[in-house]
Amino acid sequence: MKHRPVLQVQGVTKRFGGLVAVNDMSFDVANHEMVGVIGPNGSGKTTMMNMISGAFKPTAGRISLKGRRLSDMPAQKIAREGVGRTFQLVRLLPGLNVLENVMAGAVFGHRRRWGREAEDFALEMLDRVGLEVVAAAPVSALTYIDQKRVELARVLAGEPEVLLLDEWLAGLNPTELETGIELIHALRDEGRTVVLVEHVMDAIRALCDRCVVMSAGRKIAEGSPDDVLSDREVIRAYLGDDDD
């Protein structure tokens, strides 16, 4: 089971007008695996995430979940198929309270619940991310990391098969960062399948089984975090060529 990929990205390309944001990307994510997608700014990581979650349609190539083709589906269908995501800049529903925000995931996600059951499950997920106390609070009252927790709880409440975390750790202060890494580590221990886009290298070393490195829209390396982070081409992509 471990070796059959859950999520497959094959030859995916995305063009915006004349700009090629993602160029012929391919990688697999196995069950219970945590894969990091890393690369310098503007290398196409978020565009890649957006294509997996259905915010953009790929110009070419195929993305599939357990053999089912996602790349033609609209975002809501992909969410129901079992891909859950967080957003680079946290996106909560400002008019709903904390519990309702999480219930949004429980009610409409991959496993759909309703009423009492959805509420209980949402509370369970809030507890899971360490936030049970403020269930009735408006989201505007939350600190930044708590907002990120609510967003994560919303995604978890949909019980996705694959979790996409788009720079979930970005913008946290050092103490929060530690808490954040612990939280994602706990997800890893639960055996969840996760793809995470991240800039925090410590987090990548601590969390990822494998890394895919992107530069200028292409995959330039793939392997264990230690291997890819010492790869010459990767270092060059991050630090630039001599003339850069």
Place this chain on the structure above:
Amino acid sequence: MLDILVSGLLLSGTYALVAMGLNLQYGVARIMNLANGEVLVLGALAAFWLYTTSQVSPLLTVVLVAPVSFAGNWLIYRYLLKPLVRRSKSQGALEVDSILATFGMSFIIIGVMVSIEGGFFAYKYLSEPISIIGSTTSLNRLVAFGVAVLIGGGLYLWLNHTRAGVAVRAVSVSTEASGLVGINVPRVSALAFALGGAITAVGGALISTFITLDASIGVVFTMKALIIVIMGGVGEIRGAIVAAAILGLVETAVATLIDPGLTLAAAYLIFVLILLFRPQGLFGRRAL
């Protein structure tokens, strides 16, 4: 057939001009101005009123209307719309607010116009027939077309070849990036909104020479301008010209061959086709 082609194309000149005005307001200032048609009718009313009371040529009115409308629209942007831009948390919230606020303005303008002139703005100016390439049309259509082309062309040159024009185009591409490169976005937005209003009012004065308007007809012109902007693609001047030509021709064809009362229905038909098959517009890259 040739008649339709000629009057359709002549009509599209003013349509393109008015759509340019709306494009500046929505594409640059990011305000969905649903009082656009009323500003147009206000320009028409000015032309009608000055002509019937003191024999002022509508072409002279155009020169008067432009600065007045520019100032009026600048004030509206500065004191009524800017507070909305400031308080809005998202583009969506701003859209709802500006739609409701500009509805309010449109009704106030209609109310004021009705108390000035409740009937039709009917007057005769340059209505003698003229024949061009074997087709007969009236002189006022030709003159209106010429003036529209002149103003539209001037605007196009200004946008492409002056510092201020380039700033306006930059803001239409991205408000954020423009701010970062040192463009005063609020000022450029106010300028674009005011300029858009001035052009719309001028378009109204021109249209009034060959179409009889009344105080409450504005919404029809708002619809037409919006359809042209959507069809051409937001921020696309060339797109707006082609779209205006299509709308002008289709409308004239429908009015001549079927019934003049169906021009709005024809515009809707085009609108539906665009929504179904090309919501980003014929030339546009981004949808609304």
Place this chain on the structure above:
Amino acid sequence: MKPSGWLELLIAAALVVLAAFVPMFANGYWLSIAVTGMMYIALSTSWALFSGPTHYISLATGAFFGVGGYMVGTMMSDYQLSFWVPLIVAPLVAAALALLIGIATLRLSGVYFVIFTLGLAEMIRNLISWIQNNFLGSRGLYVLTDFRDHHLYWMLLGVAGVIYLLGWIVNRSRIGFALRIIGNDETVARHVGINTATAKVIMFTTTGFFAALVGAIIAPRWSYIEPNQVFSPQLSFLVVIMALLGGAGRLWGPLVGVIPFTIIWEWVGVQFPNQSTLFLGLAFLLIVYVLPNGVVGRIEQLRDRIGEGRS
């Protein structure tokens, strides 16, 4: 979900029963205002079912209302059918129309939708006038029934009650929750798995159905139907103003706006018949600049502030 839900419903039911007695006390002028008010209560409550949670400003009310009124006219006058036939058929036709409009516009951003509905009543009016003049002959459409004002009032009250009940159910259902999420952030809505277009189309179709039903019920009031009269763009705007003035965020919000506004509107119509458009414009500006969440929103805001002061 909320404990006060049943209480709310009970209060609403009691109000409906109380309102049913109005024709016993009011007659003539005041009953006619009550009919108008009840018409706007039904229209704006149903408008708020869709536009309240989603913030999509629909201006199609006048078009659907017109379909209702016009179909009663043409089916009774041209085809000698009973009043009850168009009463059933017209809402279904309007719902079908709303469905098509929804499919064309609601997949896209809200701006397209507003623009599309903006000229809709006008366009349908042009189209129908043309069809009538060229194919049906302008014979004039007479709606002759035995209904008096209090009959219309009771029918409208019944419809308003049904709309309220439906709204109450929707607020406790998946689709109601979905619409609230859509109104907050449509991108998030899609990414949690909501089929946003379907949810919007279903609710918009529902409001189209009810607007036509109200239009059909009120038709006997005029006895002579003209397209120019029933396809009134102004009606769409009045409904928006009343709903937003009260507050579209609560099911009973529009009610709070309709009652005073109907009375003021009547008064303006009598005192300043030529300034009514101006007044409409001022009402819009009042909503945007002074009461962005309506009277109900303002009351709740004050209550929260007092609550904070105490604690």
